[in-house]
Amino acid sequence: MTSNQSLFERAQRVIPGGVNSPVRAFRAVGGTPRFIARAQGPYMWDAEGTRYIDYIGSWGPMILGHGHPAVLDAVQKAALDGFSFGAPTEREVELAEEIIRHVPSVEQVRLVSSGTEAGMSAIRLARGATGRSKIVKFEGCYHGHADALLVKAGSGLATFGFPTSAGVPPEVVQHTLVLEYNNLEQIEEVFKTQGDEIACVMIEPIAGNMNFVRAQVPFVKRIAELCQQHGALFVFDEVMTGFRVALGGAQSVYAKLIPGFQPDISVFGKVIGGGMPLAAFGTSRKIMQQLAPLGPVYQAGTLSGNPVATACGLATLKLISQPGFYDTLGAKTQAVVDGLTAAARAAGVPFVGDSQGGMFGFFFTDSLPQNYGVVMATDKDRFNRFFHGMLERGVYLAPALYEAGFVSAAHTDADIAATIAAAHDVMATLHS
Numbered sequence: 524m525t526s527n528q529s530l531f532e533r534a535q536r537v538i539p540g541g542v543n544s545p546v547r548a549f550r551a552v553g554g555t556p557r558f559i560a561r562a563q564g565p566y567m568w569d570a571e572g573t574r575y576i577d578y579i580g581s582w583g584p585m586i587l588g589h590g591h592p593a594v595l596d597a598v599q600k601a602a603l604d605g606f607s608f609g610a611p612t613e614r615e616v617e618l619a620e621e622i623i624r625h626v627p628s629v630e631q632v633r634l635v636s637s638g639t640e641a642g643m644s645a646i647r648l649a650r651g652a653t654g655r656s657k658i659v660k661f662e663g664c665y666h667g668h669a670d671a672l673l674v675k676a677g678s679g680l681a682t683f684g685f686p687t688s689a690g691v692p693p694e695v696v697q698h699t700l701v702l703e704y705n706n707l708e709q710i711e712e713v714f715k716t717q718g719d720e721i722a723c724v725m726i727e728p729i730a731g732n733m734n735f736v737r738a739q740v741p742f743v744k745r746i747a748e749l750c751q752q753h754g755a756l757f758v759f760d761e762v763m764t765g766f767r768v769a770l771g772g773a774q775s776v777y778a779k780l781i782p783g784f785q786p787d788i789s790v791f792g793k794v795i796g797g798g799m800p801l802a803a804f805g806t807s808r809k810i811m812q813q814l815a816p817l818g819p820v821y822q823a824g825t826l827s828g829n830p831v832a833t834a835c836g837l838a839t840l841k842l843i844s845q846p847g848f849y850d851t852l853g854a855k856t857q858a859v860v861d862g863l864t865a866a867a868r869a870a871g872v873p874f875v876g877d878s879q880g881g882m883f884g885f886f887f888t889d890s891l892p893q894n895y896g897v898v899m900a901t902d903k904d905r906f907n908r909f910f911h912g913m914l915e916r917g918v919y920l921a922p923a924l925y926e927a928g929f930v931s932a933a934h935t936d937a938d939i940a941a942t943i944a945a946a947h948d949v950m951a952t953l954h955s
């Protein structure tokens with residue numbers, strides 16, 4: 524049998540770091556990444572035949588679990604009709620209609636192939652629509668790897684950010700302002716001094732790229748007000764949260780808490796493709812008219828609206844829009860977080876967790892962090908030991924303390940009980 528280690532060595536000869544996306548390399552936690560051979564329902568099996576309960580779900584898309592029969596059927600049928608045409612199809616229209624039906628702030632969408640593409644295009648659209656260059660993002664939020672978004676905060680407020688990646692010239696990020704998440708003073712100050720130059724403010728409303736940190740309600744409310752006052756657009760990056768934390772995404776959660784709240788532009792990915800390369804961005808019909816072929820903002824893609832990907836996304840959206848789906852999913856996710864918390868308490872280990880719909884996070888500390896700096900100061904050593912202890916017991920959690928976790932509809936009570944039992948064992952070893 525091929526081992527994970529031998530595959531990793533082979534992979535490293537032909538693929539940088541042996542992986543096609545860095546977090547998969549287990550660099551944050553150490554050890555050998557598992558090479559996945561197949562997956563079904565809530566489980567994945569690695570190259571050595573070891574089974575894991577999967578709490579990554581391909582980093583969010585697999586909300587129904589792996590290989591749901593109805594989704595598989597839709598994909599197989601679509602594949603028989605052709606893989607890609609480079610011409611419009613009815614299914615794209617259906618998927619656009621389905622997304623819009625659940626997200627009232629969106630009147631039109633454009634389909635693309637990755638969250639990166641969707642985020643990058645949303646920024647271009649915001650800049651084109653406002654005629655402004657500056658964008659605001661928050662430290663710890665990830666919006667894909669477009670050059671202008673790979674930025675960390677500069678040393679003082681209102682200074683521009685620094686590239687977080689080699690290969691991104693400082694000039695390319697000169698229009699990107701990076702502020703602390705949940706910091707009201709900073710956003711007030713930036714709008715006071717530069718509000719009329721800002722094209723958009725982009726946010727992960729529940730940030731899953733710093734584990735799980737909610738934007739506080741007054742923070743979201745105030746950004747929306749400031750954007751409106753200054754003619755800037757508020758962009759909700761719902762690549763992770765869209766159709767994951769609720770059918771209407773995180774914006775539906777905030778709309779319940781902030782009367783009348785809607786973001787201006789929304790970005791989707793992950794769940795809307797059900798595991799296939801598919802993402803989207805959308806807003807009002809008026810702003811979307813700015814896009815080519817109608818308007819001056821260029822955007823295109825050979826595989827955009829791919830017929831097999833749209834079939835997968837549509838079948839997924841149909842199933843998750845059944846009544847009660849999110850109540851059940853939310854209860855399962857809550858049970859995971861409650862169980863992990865109880866295991867930590869029993870072992871006397873500082874621990875705190877949170878969840879919304881099918882997305883969760885946890886930290887080895889006493890209270891929920893509100894920004895990136897606090898997340899990164901939580902106990903990494905304990906996290907890493909917990910991760911490996913769980914992995915050894917067949918539970919596959921995200922291999923980095925700054926990543927969120929995901930529960931699917933396929934996770935059974937028995938899977939969750941087994942996860943919690945494993946957590947009791949592992950937590951007991953984490954006391955010191």
Ligand code: PLP
Pocket residue numbers: 582636637638639640642665666667668727731732760761762763792793802
């Ligand atoms: N935005 C958010 C919030 C994400 O979590 C991600 C990916 O994890 C992206 C954008 C980029 O999406 P993709 O990896 O499909 O390019």
